[in-house]
Amino acid sequence: MNLTMRRVVWVAALVAAMPLSGWAGTYAGWRAVLGEAAGTAMAVFWDLQVESYVTALLLVGILELVYGLHRRGDGRWAVARRGGGAHILAYAGLLVLVAVCSAEGPVRDILQLALPHDIGASVAHYLRRSLEAVLTVGGLMLFLDLVRPGPFAHPTPPHT
Amino acid sequence: MNRWGKRVLFYGGTLAVVVLMCQDFVRRAHIAVLGDSAGGSLYSFVRTNVEAPISIIFIALYLDLVLGRRHASDVAAGDGPATDPAPAVEVDA
Numbered sequence: 001m002n003l004t005m006r007r008v009v010w011v012a013a014l015v016a017a018m019p020l021s022g023w024a025g026t027y028a029g030w031r032a033v034l035g036e037a038a039g040t041a042m043a044v045f046w047d048l049q050v051e052s053y054v055t056a057l058l059l060v061g062i063l064e065l066v067y068g069l070h071r072r073g074d075g076r077w078a079v080a081r082r083g084g085g086a087h088i089l090a091y092a093g094l095l096v097l098v099a100v101c102s103a104e105g106p107v108r109d110i111l112q113l114a115l116p117h118d119i120g121a122s123v124a125h126y127l128r129r130s131l132e133a134v135l136t137v138g139g140l141m142l143f144l145d146l147v148r149p150g151p152f153a154h155p156t157p158p159h160t
Numbered sequence: 161m162n163r164w165g166k167r168v169l170f171y172g173g174t175l176a177v178v179v180l181m182c183q184d185f186v187r188r189a190h191i192a193v194l195g196d197s198a199g200g201s202l203y204s205f206v207r208t209n210v211e212a213p214i215s216i217i218f219i220a221l222y223l224d225l226v227l228g229r230r231h232a233s234d235v236a237a238g239d240g241p242a243t244d245p246a247p248a249v250e251v252d253a
Contacts, residue, residue, distance in 0.1 A: 003226060003229060003230055003234060006225050006226045006229070010221065010222055010225065014218065045182070049211055049214050051211040051215065052211045052215040052218060055211070055215040055218075056215050056218035056222065059215075059219055060219060060223075060226075060227070063227065064226075064227060064230075068235050069223075069227050069230075070227060070230040070231055070232060070234065070235050071227070071230060071231055072231070073231065073232070078232070080232070080235050
């Protein structure tokens with residue numbers, strides 16, 4: 001499997017997990033397999049993992065597209081940072097997400113113009129719950145940009 | 161320890177943390193040590209942060225299965241940073 005297919009599978013699995021984990025059929029499936037109490041607990045557990053799904057999707061996108069994380073020939077991790085434009089774009093995107101995720105009421109009203117009311121309310125609430133993930137990834141990006149290893153930190157001199 | 165052993169330790173350990181965080185005996189242990197109020201409160205804090213190890217597992221899987229197989233030639237070929245890439249910097253020994 002090539003890199004693109006690996007990306008597609010991973011992203012598709014997480015994106016599918018977001019709506020499926022809250023789907024009534026998933027709840028029924030867990031209950032059928034594990035019984036009423038344990039099945040419900042397991043279904044609720046995965047349904048509540050909003051921040052996990054969103055954090056993972058946002059963070060790996062930024063690590064890959066902005067910081068160019070990859071593996072060197074000798075197996076060590078390396079980065080190849082993009083230029084300032086990509087960083088500004090990423091921060092701007094995160095700020096937009098913060099605004100959208102914070103405004104549950106207005107977003108719900110807009111979504112309900114086009115979607116059934118329960119789905120619009122559900123998506124808006126999901127976005128609001130994602131705010132924690134957006135702030136986490138934004139904070140991590142700030143750290144990576146502001147606190148860099150010093151010029152003499154790498155490579156580590158060999159011990160003699 | 162070889163790389164597979166380290167993976168089993170990492171993923172297994174992180175999953176074990178998730179399972180532990182959800183166990184009632186952990187809640188009871190918090191309460192036994194810190195009392196009803198502080199122990200219950202601390203356990204609630206711990207339990208609501210179960211997203212952290214789950215996120216770690218998802219992200220580690222991506223690093224393991226995708227970025228761990230992405231080499232400088234993939235980056236140079238436009239698979240990712242293509243404009244103004246700074247020299248690669250070693251970030252892990």
